[in-house]
Amino acid sequence: MQPVIETRALTKTYQVGDFPVHALRGVDLTVHRGEMVAIMGASGSGKSTLMNLLGCLDKPTSGDYFLDGQNVNDLSRNEYADVRNQRIGFVFQTFNLLPRTSALENVELPLFYDRRRRIPNPRQAAIAALERVGLGDRLDHEPNQLSGGQQQRVAIARALVNQPSIILADEPTGNLDSRTSVDVLTVFQELNEQGITIILVTHEPDIARYAKRIVRLRDGLVVEDKPVRRRRDARKDLAAQGVL
């Protein structure tokens, strides 16, 4: 079966003043449908850069990136935007919801920009997505009326709503306390069980263990790529915390 993501010798170099910064030095990564991968590394390891490239927010300096078998290097700027719209769902550390906008409208945003109008009833799809993450009763709430965990769930619903190939989450629990973090990870694990491919970037080993596979980066290269032994179950952990 064709992998969802396949990168070959992916490289990214920035120019900072007079000095070139080699953020990625040739990353080979393959992710199959239904996987849940955690990408780990210290700050400066290149994990954010890798995330930006995988998410088609940026183009690599060299190397190839195949998304659903298509080489994204050949795409124009507009086509890049369409890929972000239809095949990738983002979740950010800082939630990145539109302020003074209801949860429902936030989730509808990708559908607003979908030129192919693949989803005939955007409103319904948005409501369904919010219900899927457990916020069906908070459709009208604006971000300042939602807790951090709830905001992140809205962001996840937004990432889901256009039925993407993958969900990319960049330090999704970075701004959340430990209990809420686990809470959010139950959503990720549930979605993964339903077949959605998820890639998490994190620097916290505890969070990484909720994934099925860990890829470690250091200085722009993959130094380890192993399945997780004794994977944690977020639902169980949440219940256990409740007892304490």
Add this chain to the structure above:
Amino acid sequence: MLQFKNLIKASLRSILKNRMRSLLTSLGIIIGVSAVIVMVAIGEGSQARIEQQIASLGTNLIVVFPGVSRAGGVSRGAGSFNRFTLDDVKKLEQETTLLNGVSAVVRAGGQIIGGGNNWSTQVYGVSEDYLAIRNWTLERGENFTERDLRARKKVAILGKTVANELFPDQDPVGEKIRINKVPFKVIGVLKEKGQSAFGTDQDDLVLAPATTVLYRLKGGRFINYINASAVSLERMDEANEEIRRVLREAHRLEEGDDDTFTIRNQSEITEAASETSRVMTLLLGSIAAVSLLVGGIGIMNIMLVSVTERTREIGIRMSVGARSSDVLAQFLSEAVVLSLSGGILGIVFALSISLFLNRFTELYTLVRPGIVLLSFLFSGAVGVFFGFYPARKAAALNPIDALRYE
């Protein structure tokens, strides 16, 4: 077109989200549009008033007066001054075909005593055609007849002001008055005309037969000037020529001689007055248009600030799939919706001011639909023009940097 409707809805939502700022942004446009409309309305109103005034002077009025208007300050010679007599008037009556009426005008100052009051005013000696020529109707009583003129009858028609001064509580018709100690009988009262555009009271006068005034009040042979009414506006110039021909013949002017008199017609006067008014309107409108431009600059500034403030938001939109063109369209349409809303508010504001001025002040304003439409379109154009640069800046943002923006 669904995309377009959604765009407008999104723009409106975005604008309403921050009402105060939106209002302040479009304030320049609101003021600019109202200023333009009100200024132009004042100009148009004064023009309409002047035209109305001049129209009320008479019907296709032609005025012939002796002497030549000095051109460029150079006198055309002492011998070129020729005065008119009642004979000239008779000749015009008999030898022209394009005139509906001719009247001599003999002016004299008069001290009027009547009804126990006295009043000092101008006495105009005229013919029976005068009322028609000058578009004057009688409020009560009757006009002079040809017989009155032939007999130099001592009858008079009072202007409304004089009638009110002398006979405030009674009907002046039939009453006796004295003009410069000469006894007259009042046979009519003129309908009120009000103040002229030049500030004079048009109703402060007394009319009497030209022959009476000339022979019984003033003395001498000469009349002041001649009024006539052309058959139609189209044939005004022809009528002018006819008068010239007859008068030149009457005064024995040779082929190469200049005219010793001047003919002015009503449409010339209207043109001249309108021209001045038009220039003033244009000037006022232009000054006001500058404020509209300033309003546009205001929009551009605020939109630039807005783009900076919403950098994160733009990054978010791009990350979920907005293209550069989507961002451009979003900000451009916001600018246009802002400026058009400002335009509409400005129009409403201007109409209220115009109504207010018309109702409660002496000023007369006239708002034409043309200027309203023009202002509306112009405010839209201002939005497009001044909104473009900020919108382009927004569209050129890099999503990664935009997302990282604090």
